[in-house]
Amino acid sequence: MEKNFFVKEEQLSKSISIAEELRKESVTNANNILTTISSLKDSILIDNKTIDIGENIVIKNMNAINKNLNGLSNTLNYIIKMYNQTIDNSTNYINSKIGEDTNE
Amino acid sequence: MLNINLSSINTLSEALLEEINNYEEKTLSCTQEIFNTQPNWHDQNSERFFENIPLQKLEIQSFIDDLKNINETYKNIIKEIQKVNIDEPINKLFVNQNNKATIIESYKIAINNFKNTMQKLNSFNLSFCSSTEKSLIKSEISRLNTIITKLTISKNKIEKAFDELKIAEENINTMLSKDLISALLKEVDYSDILFKGVE
Numbered sequence: 001m002e003k004n005f006f007v008k009e010e011q012l013s014k015s016i017s018i019a020e021e022l023r024k025e026s027v028t029n030a031n032n033i034l035t036t037i038s039s040l041k042d043s044i045l046i047d048n049k050t051i052d053i054g055e056n057i058v059i060k061n062m063n064a065i066n067k068n069l070n071g072l073s074n075t076l077n078y079i080i081k082m083y084n085q086t087i088d089n090s091t092n093y094i095n096s097k098i099g100e101d102t103n104e
Numbered sequence: 105m106l107n108i109n110l111s112s113i114n115t116l117s118e119a120l121l122e123e124i125n126n127y128e129e130k131t132l133s134c135t136q137e138i139f140n141t142q143p144n145w146h147d148q149n150s151e152r153f154f155e156n157i158p159l160q161k162l163e164i165q166s167f168i169d170d171l172k173n174i175n176e177t178y179k180n181i182i183k184e185i186q187k188v189n190i191d192e193p194i195n196k197l198f199v200n201q202n203n204k205a206t207i208i209e210s211y212k213i214a215i216n217n218f219k220n221t222m223q224k225l226n227s228f229n230l231s232f233c234s235s236t237e238k239s240l241i242k243s244e245i246s247r248l249n250t251i252i253t254k255l256t257i258s259k260n261k262i263e264k265a266f267d268e269l270k271i272a273e274e275n276i277n278t279m280l281s282k283d284l285i286s287a288l289l290k291e292v293d294y295s296d297i298l299f300k301g302v303e
Contacts, residue, residue, distance in 0.1 A: 008144040015144070019137040026130035029123050033171065036120040040178055043116065044276075045107035051280050053174055061167050068160060069131065072138045075153060079145055 007083040016076050023069045030062045106273045108197040110182055117178045124175065128168045135161050177279060184275050188268040199273065204266040211259035215252055222248045 041050045139157045
C-alpha cells in the first residue's frame with residue numbers, strides 16, 4: 001500500500017449515493033429515448049417496411065454506457081468495502097495482539 | 105411507396121430531443137460526481153481510475169451527438185417533405201408512385217370528355233334557337249371551358265407534386281442509408297473502454 005493511501009469514507013459514500021441517483025434517472029431517460037425512437041421508426045414506412053435508423057446501435061451503446069457508469073459507481077463502493085475490511089482486519093489484529101499481550 | 109406521419113414525427117422528435125438533453129445532463133453529472141470524489145480516495149488504483157473518467161465523458165458525449173444526429177435526420181425528413189409544393193399543409197403523407205399514371209390518365213379522359221362536349225355544343229347550328237336558348241348554350245360552353253381550365257391546372261399540380269414527392273422520397277432514402285452507414289462506422293464497443301465494474 002502507498003504511503004499516502006487514504007479513503008474519506010463519509011464523503012465518498014455521499015458522492016456515490018448522488019451518482020447512483022443520477023444513474024437511475026439516466027436509465028429512465030434512456031428507456032424513454034428508446035421508446036420514442038421506436039415510435040419514430042413506425043412513423044415512416046417505405047414499401048410497407050420500417051427503416052432502422054441505428055436503433056440497434058443505440059440500444060447496444062446505451063447498455064454499454066449504463067454498464068460503465070454502474071461499473072464506476074461499483075468500483076467506489078468496492079473501495080469503501082475494502083477500506084472497511086482493512087480497518088476491521090487491522091482492528092481485529094490489534095485486538096488479538098492486545099489479547100495476547102494481556103494474556104502474557 | 106412512401107408512407108410518412110409528419111405530425112407524429114414532429115411531436116415525437118420534440119419529445120426525443122428533450123429526453124436526450126435530460127439523458128445528457130444526468131449521465132454527464134453522474135460521471136462528474138464520480139470524478140469529484142478524487143480528493144476522497146488515493147491509492148495505487150485511484151490514479152488510473154480518475155484518468156479514465158474524462159475518456160468515459162468523451163464517449164458519452166460522442167454517443168449523445170449520435171443520438172442528436174438521429175433526431176436531426178427526422179427533422180430533415182420533415183424539411184424534405186415541406187419542399188413539396190402543395191397548397192395544404194401535409195400531416196400525413198402516403199405516396200404510391202404507381203398511382204401517378206392512373207390518376208393522370210383519369211384527368212386526361214375527363215378533360216377530353218369535357219372538350220368533346222364543348223366541341224359538340226360549339227358545332228350546333230343555333231340559328232333556329234331563341235336568344236334565351238342561345239344564351240343558355242353559350243353560358244354552358246363558358247362553364248365547360250372553366251371546368252376544363254380548372255381540371256388542367258389541377259392535373260398539372262398533381263403531376264408536379266408526384267414528381268417532387270419522388271425526389272423527396274429518393275432524398276429521404278439516401279438520407280436514411282447515409283445515416284445508417286455513418287452510425288455503423290461510429291459504432292464503438294464501449295465495454296472495452298473502461299471499468300467493467302467490480303463484481
